[in-house]
Amino acid sequence: MQIVYGALLAGLVLLGVALAVLRLLHWPAFASAPTVGVIMAILAVALIAATLLRKIPARPPDQTPSEYWASSESRRAALALWR
Helix, strand or coil: CHHHHHHHHHHHHHHHHHHHHHHHCCCHHHHHCCHHHHHHHHHHHHHHHHHHHCCCCCCCCCCCHHHHHHCHHHHHHHHHHHC
16 A cells, blocks of 8 residues: 555646746746646645545455445545545
C-alpha cells in the first residue's frame, strides 16, 4: 500500500508544482481565471488530507486477498479513499 500512497502524493506534488509554475509564468488561462489555480490547490490539499487520514488496514499474512476484500472494514476504507 505504501506504493499507492507514494504515487498519490507524488502526483499531487507534481500537480502543485506545475500549477505554481504556470501561475508564475502568467499563463493566459490562469491570468484570466485565477480561481482555477485556487480550486485545484484546495482539491489537492483535500486529497492529501483524505489520503493521510483514511488508511486502508494491512492484510494479515494468514488471510487470503478475497477474504480481506470481503471484510467490511477494509472495503469501506478503500471505497472512502477511492471515490
